[in-house]
Amino acid sequence: MKLANYIGGSLVDPAGGSYFDDIDPATGKVCAQVPDSDQRDVAHAVEAAGAAFPGWSRTPAAERSQLLLRLAGLIEQHLDELATLESIDTGKPLAVARSVDIPRAVDNFRFFATAILHTSGVTHQTETSNARAINITLRGPRGVAGLISPWNLPLYLFSWKVAPALATGNTAVGKPSELAPMTAHRLAELSIEAGLPPGVLNIVHGRGAKAGAAIVSHPDVPTISFTGGTETGAQIARTAGPMFKRLALECGGKNPTIVFADADFDEALATSVRAAFSNQGEICLCGSRVLVERPIYDRFVETFVERTRALTVGDPMQDGTDLGALISAEHRAKVESYIELARAEGGTIACGGRRPAPDTLGDRCRDGVFLEPTVVTGLDARCRTNMEEIFGPLVTIMPFDDTREAVELANITRYGLSASVWTNDLDRAHHVAGRLQCGTVWVNCWLLRDLRVPFGGMKSSGLGREGGDEALRFFTEPKNVCIRMKDP
Secondary structure, three states: OOOOOOOEEEEEEOOOOEEEEEEEEEOOEEEEEOOOOOHHHHHHHHHHHHHHHHHHHHHHHHHHHHHHHHHHHHHHHOOOOOOOOHHHHOOOHHHHHHHHHHHHHHHHHHHHHHHOOOOOOOOEEOOOOOEEEEEEEEEOOOOOOEEOOOOOOHHHHHHHHHHHHHHHOOOEEEOOOOOOOOOHHHHHHHHHHHHOOOOOEOOOOOHHHHHHHHHHHHOOOOEEEEEOOOOHHHHHHHHHHHHHOEEEEEEOEEEEEOOOOOOOHHHHHHHHHHHHHHHHHOOOOEEEEEEEHHHHHHHHHHHHHHHHHHEEEEOOOOOOOOOOOOHHHHHHHHHHHHHHHHHHOOOOEEEEOOOOOOOHHOOOOOOOOOOOOOEOOOOOOOOHHHHOOOOEEEEEEEEEOOOOHHHHHHHHOOEOOEEEEOOOOOHHHHHHHHHOOOOEEOOOOOOOOOOOOOOOOOOOOOOOOHHHHHHHHHHHEEEEEEEEEOOO
């Protein structure tokens, strides 16, 4: 598949004519040619988005809604095709892409397409000693939005940005990850089929250092929404801050799963394993640090290791595969370096820590980028393995003695994205949730998402919030109109 940029309503080649390989991590084979776009392509896309903005921003909300609902319907019609592309691009199990990634993209477009039909303005009646007035607060689109999304949940998270930006009347220049660009290319084709006006959505493929940086630094892109690594987010902030751009940065996580002794053991255990290794651990919300109250610690570790060993690592296209391939050989090397670091820091590898034998993967995946799910015990809470984001199938398990210590250990890292708390004590659940320094706390569940709630992190996990009303506010600018009223 040779991908193209989507600019001004057309699929076009990159200005420089250069492409690079997109690798299927499960097979090691090339699956697509990706445009190696640069600032010229971004400038063309921003120009197209700017030209489309006046008409799109004045299009009635009901018409914008219908176009986005039509696009959602087309994504749903092509669910199996898109899920296959997603699995090829990322190495994730096809069953996960089919049941989570693509359905969530459909939900994102439908949610925001209908949300804009139910917004309302705010008015205030103002009275002073010598004047009366009505203050009306209006919200309007900000202009061209720059949308930069990651490789782990490609269409899912790209649509999480595109849908609210377009629904609120902005136009957009999006850059999907260069490691997983294929579903964004199909989204461009489906946008044409849906009848989206030219220039409303533009998609520029390429590397972050070239295409992504050009979007962030372009003076005619006042809004930037980014999901990715914390260090990249910091660089974006350094560039965009002096330009007074509005930023939403959804960055890394080192999320704790806190299991108290009174929790439902079986449910807490099963969900903790799922939270640790879903999508090969390549989700910013994965519970990579499991904190267990000491009375049940030994039993929990033993059973957790048994469940982890029972997980199937293999061909993502086959039914029954729990963990597919990691995104790239470079990323696997990073995760393996942390396994070695955990050993050096005094940890015990309770299970995993190795690459699966090639003969267990079958001929198709013999050269793929696979790694066993790994459980580490015996580490100090402040060691690097427990403090730094790894973003792979590696989880640590640590004991705690009381609620105070559990909260202290949970909050010890520089990240603050999410946490899950397992207890049947409602008072304790409220107490702990109120003291955890993170944007989302799940109690007796994990990754139970509602599109209406705010999503984002504290500390080095990001800046701002996405989702629901927060997204509608982020992509719009408030304006107050004060109308003085004269006495009759």
